[in-house]
Amino acid sequence: RRADLAAGRTLPAVTRDGHAVTLLANVATPGEAAAAVAGGAAGAGLVRTELPFLAATDWPDEAAHAAALRPVLAPLAGRVATVRALDFAPDKLPPFLIGRSVTPPPDALAAQFRAIVAAGAGTELRVMLPMVASAAQLRAARPLLAAPVPLGAMVELAAAVEDIDALAAAADFLSIGTNDLTAALLGLDRQDPRLTPARAADPVVLRAIAAVVRAGDRHGRPVSVCGDAAADASVIPLLLGVGCTTLSVTPSALDAVRALVRSLDLAECRARAAVLLA
Ligand code: PEP
Numbered sequence: 001r002r003a004d005l006a007a008g009r010t011l012p013a014v015t016r017d018g019h020a021v022t023l024l025a026n027v028a029t030p031g032e033a034a035a036a037v038a039g040g041a042a043g044a045g046l047v048r049t050e051l052p053f054l055a056a057t058d059w060p061d062e063a064a065h066a067a068a069l070r071p072v073l074a075p076l077a078g079r080v081a082t083v084r085a086l087d088f089a090p091d092k093l094p095p096f097l098i099g100r101s102v103t104p105p106p107d108a109l110a111a112q113f114r115a116i117v118a119a120g121a122g123t124e125l126r127v128m129l130p131m132v133a134s135a136a137q138l139r140a141a142r143p144l145l146a147a148p149v150p151l152g153a154m155v156e157l158a159a160a161v162e163d164i165d166a167l168a169a170a171a172d173f174l175s176i177g178t179n180d181l182t183a184a185l186l187g188l189d190r191q192d193p194r195l196t197p198a199r200a201a202d203p204v205v206l207r208a209i210a211a212v213v214r215a216g217d218r219h220g221r222p223v224s225v226c227g228d229a230a231a232d233a234s235v236i237p238l239l240l241g242v243g244c245t246t247l248s249v250t251p252s253a254l255d256a257v258r259a260l261v262r263s264l265d266l267a268e269c270r271a272r273a274a275v276l277l278a
């Protein structure tokens with residue numbers, strides 16, 4: 001069955017009733033980037049950059065960022081590479097940040113932006129900020145990005161959903177982080193075992209996702225979903241049903257997600273989502 005799924009890699013991710021879905025991958029290592037391309041992803045919807053720096057003793061400098069990022073972006077040459085700025089958090093925290101803000105100061109962010117722009121030269125580069133709480137936060141980061149590269153926001157905080165119109169106006173694209181967003185909206189800790197990808201099907205979360213998609217549409221901004229719910233068979237029909245058209249998933253899930261999308265009917269997905277949201 002795995003072989004059958006892999007054989008589908010050359011087939012388009014399109015629903016039975018003819019609606020195309022863009023499949024991207026979430027990657028953090030050169031191996032994952034290569035697996036994304038081998039698995040038929042159009043590119044990376046999320047390049048996580050904090051993982052090489054979990055033992056860092058200070059904010060990484062430009063050279064350290066570039067050295068870590070270059071081999072990850074090499075397999076993505078010619079494809080979309082959506083590189084996320086450092087996203088340290090309680091579950092991924094270098095010792096030097098214990099008791100301090102995990103948000104990079106402007107000079108540290110600017111250094112990472114320069115490294116991203118240099119390392120991503122061969123890709124269809126996009127840059128995004130994690131844990132964006134306001135449009136002002138995104139606007140403040142933009143001048144630090146010297147090159148004309150699209151700058152997007154992850155939508156994974158309740159505050160971002162609350163002010164989604166302003167955020168959509170300020171961002172070049174939006175990416176919904178269902179892992180943190182589901183935790184935030186359901187009041188669960190990120191480490192809570194009850195926090196499974198399937199919980200994104202909760203009407204509270206689905207309604208938020210629908211609102212983000214509508215705001216993206218109103219402002220002409222692409223919206224993707226990059227949390228683990230984007231690879232969850234019980235949630236994918238609902239994501240498509242509220243208008244999501246780009247899913248970014250772990251590379252090992254690409255085959256199964258493509259096969260599922262090809263088995264779905266968008267009209268049925270819309271009806272299922274409408275029932276849940278009613
Ligand atoms: C998310 O929060 O859904 C996400 C994709 O980012 P991370 O899992 O790295 O927090």
Ligand code: MG
Binds near residue numbers: 130156177179180
């Ligand atoms: Mg997150």
